[in-house]
Amino acid sequence: MNGRHVASEEEVAEQAGGTQEFVDHFLHPDRNDAGKYPRGITLLRNAAIHYRKSPMVLPWLNENTQRMAYYVIPRQRKQFHSVRDLLVAFVGPSFAKYGYDTPAMLDRPHESAILERYGAGSTFVVQATTDTDERKRLRTALERMVKVVERSPTRSWSAPKPLGRLLADFEAALLGGAPETAKTLLQQIDRQGGLSPTNVKHLEIRLLAAQGRANEVLVLRGLREVLLQDPPVPVKDMVLSALFTAYIEPALAEGDPARAVDALKAPDSYFSLLADGDLLALSEQAVTVLLVGMHGRGDGAELSRSIALLDAEGRGDTVPEALASYRRQSVHADAVTAELAERESVATTEPEPEETTGKAALNTWTEIVKAVAQGDRAAFDLCRRMDVRRSDVPIQVEAVSDAEMAGVFADLTDPEYEAVWQYALGPFLQELTRSEAFYPQTLTTVMRSIVNQRCDPANLAVLDLLLELFLRTAPNAQEYTEFLEHMSVGFDQWVAPETAGQALDFVDRLAAFASPAPEARIQTAQMLLTPLRVHARRLDEAYLSTAHSLSDELGLSLGWPEPTSSESADNEPLVGAVQILVYGLDKGVLQRVQERVVQRFPQVKVVLSAEKVASRRLKDAARNSAFSVMITQCAAHAATNCIGQYAKEVVYPRGAGSASVAHAVINALYDLAVRQQELSTRRPR
Structure with a gap:
């Protein structure tokens, strides 16, 4: 048997x-x-x-x-x-x-x-x-x-990808603002095997955290078992941040720290498994939860010392107002100085594993990328900490020249590139989104490696981010032309009605930024739009309208068919007066989404937000909107958690460009109108 x-x-x-x-x-x-x-x-x-x-x-x-x-x-x-x-x-x-x-x-x-x-x-x-x-x-x-x-005979519908490739693509999808693609990849990783159930749970927590689904993190099946196994700092941080969003922040906002303490004492909070942690390695929300926990234990001395430590590191804003009184309690300055010195001493004298002994310090991005490529665990840990702290004060890394950085990426082998893609590329690109550093050569090198390898949804999402970051650098005509020439190499492999959103996102990026080489921009836009024009009847009305608008904006005469006939338009659901929230960090994308939606639905009020904190305005906007559209690309956890907590419904676009986001908004508006119509016409049974 x-x-x-x-x-x-x-x-x-x-x-x-x-x-x-x-x-x-x-x-x-x-x-x-x-x-x-x-x-x-x-x-x-x-x-x-x-x-x-x-x-x-x-x-x-x-x-x-x-x-x-x-x-x-x-x-x-x-x-x-x-x-x-x-x-x-x-x-x-x-x-x-x-x-x-x-x-x-x-x-x-x-x-x-x-x-x-x-x-x-x-x-x-x-x-x-x-x-x-x-x-x-x-x-x-x-x-x-x-x-x-x-x-048909039984068959396997897809060839399995290497686990490393799936993990790299999962990270790329999160970075590129494509959480639905990341969810699909996670299901494939789980089904294919090769990763322990605990590590699969780590990825699931990461995905839920990126989408601002704090409540779902806290009720995740198997969470207790994950925490009992002492998970990595990023996983602990995400769970602590979920506790903050679900329980701590509402209580502190009402000036009721006792209720916050009670929430942490509840058996289903699992806080006892998270109470020990390095404050300086965690995000603002996670730090707040630990401080409230100290208050709940009645450990005033530890709380005062921790607040003094945060003040010394320039992170005093983390301390909630309800606990500010502990700052005035006597904490000997020498004790704090001694602890900081001890931390620095441990970091410099702690024995390293044999395989990493003698490796260079990780002070610049070139050193970090090289170390990740060589499998240095210290570099992996540093990149993870950067991702955890992305919504707070970033970890400082010394600047290097664009040419030096581009050379490092160009010299990577395929296995090394996969490791860098999975661990270092996300923190590096996130740093570029919030800094004034310009790396056009580096971005061109990274982009070239994408178009030469594969054109799946995860890569296309990252390619859109690379294009946006590159255009921000105000490149000269030669750099601009070279970037677009390399990017357009793989267009014939993926531009189709099924990928209309990604293609239109790229065209929209080109239209939104000034061009130092107008001919290169027009040629690239034509290469993206022409395959869609050939199959225009297969595009839904939202994409067709966007393609028509972009063609007019760029002065292209492609002969798009007119949108839906008046007879069909009469059968479209009626979208009335409603408020929606669109969140993302790219204000240019948000503005173009607002213009497209309001032009099509004048009665719709589109509230935009690019905040990184859970402000009162963001809470009110999410609470008072029929639905919220969240662009997760490089978003701040505090803001996404806030929206996930207060929104009636959250919609995740397939990409981070304005064409994909506007398409998601329009479809959600139609769906809302249909549901309202069904409710009003439902017959009694």
């Missing part, structure tokens, strides 16, 4: 019976108008019940609003990515405008049965248009998909 369970005929029959009950419940005409037309749903209904390999495809129709969609559900979790690939191949933007490549939220009443049976993030909702002929073509494509998959 090999221990493998083989389902009996009775078990198979029971499973089929449960599936039939679920399908019939979902398609019942009392709750789904599609059930009134059995001729149109029989094939998909029977396939959902009797097929075993193909995904379930369940139609849904609301005759009052004329909205139709198909719910595509993988039969097993491990089939999620292959089902998405199938939808892109069989449906794509040719037959459906939305929902074929991103799982749905499942927050509507009629979706509760799917949520209960298959869970969150399990289902694609492929949206049909209001055109009758297009609906027929979409249904035919989905019927063809389930037939082909069911009759």
Whole structure:
């Protein structure tokens, strides 16, 4: 016996019976108008019940609003990515405008049965248009998909990537402001194996923290086991920051430190597993939680000493007002000086591992990148600390010349580049976003390594950031032309309707900045827009409108078709007066998003924020907005956690450029209008 369970005929029959009950419940005409037309749903209904390999495809129709969609559900979790690939191949933007490549939220009443049976993030909702002929073509494509998959031999839908590449791409997706891509990569890492369950949890915590989902971090399954294993400082920092957002900040804002202490004493806070930590290695939010914990233990002497230590390091603003009285208590200055000296002494005299002994100090970015490439653990730890402290005072690194930095990146081998990509590139680019340092040659070198290797969503997100940082340096005509020439090498490999958002983001960057070489800008924009123009009918209206606007702005005559006909426009959901929040650190992107959205929906109030702290204004804006759009690219944890805590709903765009963000806003506005319309027209049952 090999221990493998083989389902009996009775078990198979029971499973089929449960599936039939679920399908019939979902398609019942009392709750789904599609059930009134059995001729149109029989094939998909029977396939959902009797097929075993193909995904379930369940139609849904609301005759009052004329909205139709198909719910595509993988039969097993491990089939999620292959089902998405199938939808892109069989449906794509040719037959459906939305929902074929991103799982749905499942927050509507009629979706509760799917949520209960298959869970969150399990289902694609492929949206049909209001055109009758297009609906027929979409249904035919989905019927063809389930037939082909069911009759095809069993196969692996994707070749496994090396684990190191997946981890590097995960970091790249977070850096480039593509959290949904990072989520997909994390699922692939978990499914493929090679990483311990604890380390997978570390990555999951990192993803949730980047999205500002503090409450989800605190209820993450297995969190206690992760903390019992003494996780790395970045993981501890993220959990402490989540505690701050969920419990400590609201109590301190109301001047009630006792409530904050009670929250930390609760068994489900896990604070006892986090109480010990190096204050100077943590972010502002994490430090505040530790200070409140000291207050709760009644350890006034330790609290006063810690506050004095923070003051000595120039981080006194971290101390909450409710604990400021401890600053006035007597703390001998010599004790603080001695502790700082001891820290410095330990850092310089502590025995190093044999493999790192004799290596150069890490004082410049060239030294850090070289050390990471050589596998130096001290360099890895330094890069992690930089990421933790990104919303606070950055760790100071001496400047080096652009030519020297570019030379270091150019000399990396492929394995070395993968290590640098995973650990050092993020902190380096984050430093460039908040400093006045200009590195056009270095950015060109990094960009060249991306376009020459691969053009997946994670790389395209980072390439967009590189383009934005490069244009900020005010390059001369030669540097500008060289950068665009190298960047355009791989356009023919990825520009398509499926990647319209990324392509339009690049064009929008070019249009937003002054050009020292207008001909190079026009040529690059044409190379990006021409493939989209060829397939213009496959673009949804939001992308088509953006492409038309950018062409006009750059003076390109590409002959774009007019947006949706008036007949179809009459069937669009009516977007009324509503307030939304758009958050990101690139004020230029925010302004262009606001202009596009207001031009299209004059009644919509778009509130913009580029704050790095959880200010009262940011809280009020998130609380009073119908939804908040969060650009996570190099964002500050304090601000994203604040939005995640107070927003009614958070929308994450696929990219960090204004085209992707505006597209996410427009789709979310339409979805909001549809939900409001459904609520107002819902018939009593």
